[in-house]
Amino acid sequence: MKTPFVSKEQVDLITEQFSTPFHLYDEKGIRETARAVNAAFSWNEGFKEYFAVKATPNPTILKILKEEGCGVDCATDVELMMSHKVGFSASEISFTSNDTRPEEFVYAREIGATINLDAYEDIAFLEKTCGLPDKLSLRFNPGGVFALGTDIMDHPEESKFGMTKEQLFKGYKELAEKGVTSLGLHAFLASNTVTNDYYPTLASQLFELAVELKNELGISLDFINLSGGIGVDYTPENRQNDITTIGQGVHEQFDKILVPNGLGHISIYTELGRYMLAPHGHLITKVLHRKETYRTYIGLDACAVNLLRPAMYDAYHHITNLTNPNGKLETVDVVGSLCENNDKFAKNRELPEARIGDTLVIHDTGAHGFSMGYNYNGRLRSAEILLQEDGTARMIRRAETPEDYFNTLYGFDFDK
Numbered sequence: 001m002k003t004p005f006v007s008k009e010q011v012d013l014i015t016e017q018f019s020t021p022f023h024l025y026d027e028k029g030i031r032e033t034a035r036a037v038n039a040a041f042s043w044n045e046g047f048k049e050y051f052a053v054k055a056t057p058n059p060t061i062l063k064i065l066k067e068e069g070c071g072v073d074c075a076t077d078v079e080l081m082m083s084h085k086v087g088f089s090a091s092e093i094s095f096t097s098n099d100t101r102p103e104e105f106v107y108a109r110e111i112g113a114t115i116n117l118d119a120y121e122d123i124a125f126l127e128k129t130c131g132l133p134d135k136l137s138l139r140f141n142p143g144g145v146f147a148l149g150t151d152i153m154d155h156p157e158e159s160k161f162g163m164t165k166e167q168l169f170k171g172y173k174e175l176a177e178k179g180v181t182s183l184g185l186h187a188f189l190a191s192n193t194v195t196n197d198y199y200p201t202l203a204s205q206l207f208e209l210a211v212e213l214k215n216e217l218g219i220s221l222d223f224i225n226l227s228g229g230i231g232v233d234y235t236p237e238n239r240q241n242d243i244t245t246i247g248q249g250v251h252e253q254f255d256k257i258l259v260p261n262g263l264g265h266i267s268i269y270t271e272l273g274r275y276m277l278a279p280h281g282h283l284i285t286k287v288l289h290r291k292e293t294y295r296t297y298i299g300l301d302a303c304a305v306n307l308l309r310p311a312m313y314d315a316y317h318h319i320t321n322l323t324n325p326n327g328k329l330e331t332v333d334v335v336g337s338l339c340e341n342n343d344k345f346a347k348n349r350e351l352p353e354a355r356i357g358d359t360l361v362i363h364d365t366g367a368h369g370f371s372m373g374y375n376y377n378g379r380l381r382s383a384e385i386l387l388q389e390d391g392t393a394r395m396i397r398r399a400e401t402p403e404d405y406f407n408t409l410y411g412f413d414f415d416k
Helices: 008-017 027-040 059-067 077-086 102-111 121-130 165-177 198-217 243-261 273-280 309-313 402-406
Strands: 022-026 048-052 071-074 093-096 114-117 135-140 146-148 151-154 182-187 223-225 267-270 281-292 296-300 319-321 329-335 344-352 359-362 383-387 393-397
Touching (some): 008 281, 008 359, 008 393, 022 027, 027 048, 027 059, 027 243, 027 273, 027 383, 048 273, 059 077, 059 393, 071 077, 077 093, 077 102, 093 102, 102 121, 114 182, 121 165, 135 165, 165 182, 165 198, 182 198, 198 223, 198 243, 273 281, 309 344, 319 344
Parallel strands (some): 022 383, 048 071, 048 267, 071 093, 182 223, 223 267, 296 329
Antiparallel strands (some): 022 281, 146 151, 281 296, 281 359, 319 359, 383 393
8 A cells, every 4th residue: 555755743744834735745755766776777887867857847856866866858948948057967968859849959959968859850950950969869669569478558659759760770870971979769668667577678679779770870879768668556556666677677688689789888878757756746635625416525625737647647646634544434536626527636436534624645746746737727836845854844836826827918908
């Protein structure tokens, strides 16, 4: 079963300081996970974890990861700006985007980020826009389905990301001819996998591709980015991936495929946004209402604005009643206040009785929680709070105010 990383007593003190709802992050857990990832891949001299900023775009979180030796992967110019302002160096910033605006490529080149091109056509677009840098990566999509044994993990052929093998090889050949001296390979074939076999299987395919590239075109890659895809178990079973086993599995494929083919110099990169942060975030919320109709509804002060995943994906997030953990079990829907019927954190779920005023913890919101927030119904995004290693809490992003919402409207038929 899942247990919160914070006690009732701690949350009671924190909610005296900060109004619910808010996202709470565990600094100790974040640092421990970052160290575990770095240790699991320490066998590779050039290894770098490039945290996916989209998962948790908060400068304080990024600074913690920077202190732990991580870089960042950005998808937009705003994420690039945040990372640059936080102090990441050029070698610590990767830019993986798609359908990219020209000014975003210009800015990425300006700060020296490593650009990972999503489409073969982007080569000409980048060259025309701001010229080709010395270092570039290409994103591969093998098409078909991606399976582990008989289990289908995902359908790359349906993904808008990446380029075909034919385009990939054509792209590398052109880049080498145009003087790009450092080339990398990137691929993302499955999302949120809970298996220790995903990375090693993906790595073996990319390593074989690197050997083929060397043999056919005489091009030796400098780095291979395994991207994300290592997930977390959101369910009560809590059967999490073992990053040490995963790192060892990639190491075995590296020694089996790359080293004998003279490619043992290749650096391995990862982009583990969800794995790095999801378990280390809670959405802290209070019960506002109870409603009895055809079902029993537990109404919270949080809604899909604060955590969109259940509404968008019908995703499961575990819920703990900190105030009444041993209450009588009842089957309920846990809901927010939006004028949308999919604004539900749980459906027909058996939970301890939730009374008005009880504090609930919604688990595993540290990645793609706050970052997917929006302002439907004029609801405002919540604060972000850091539970520091010494047990104290501090705000790392304030909650939005009506003035924040109105600021882009002033002067357009709407006055202060």
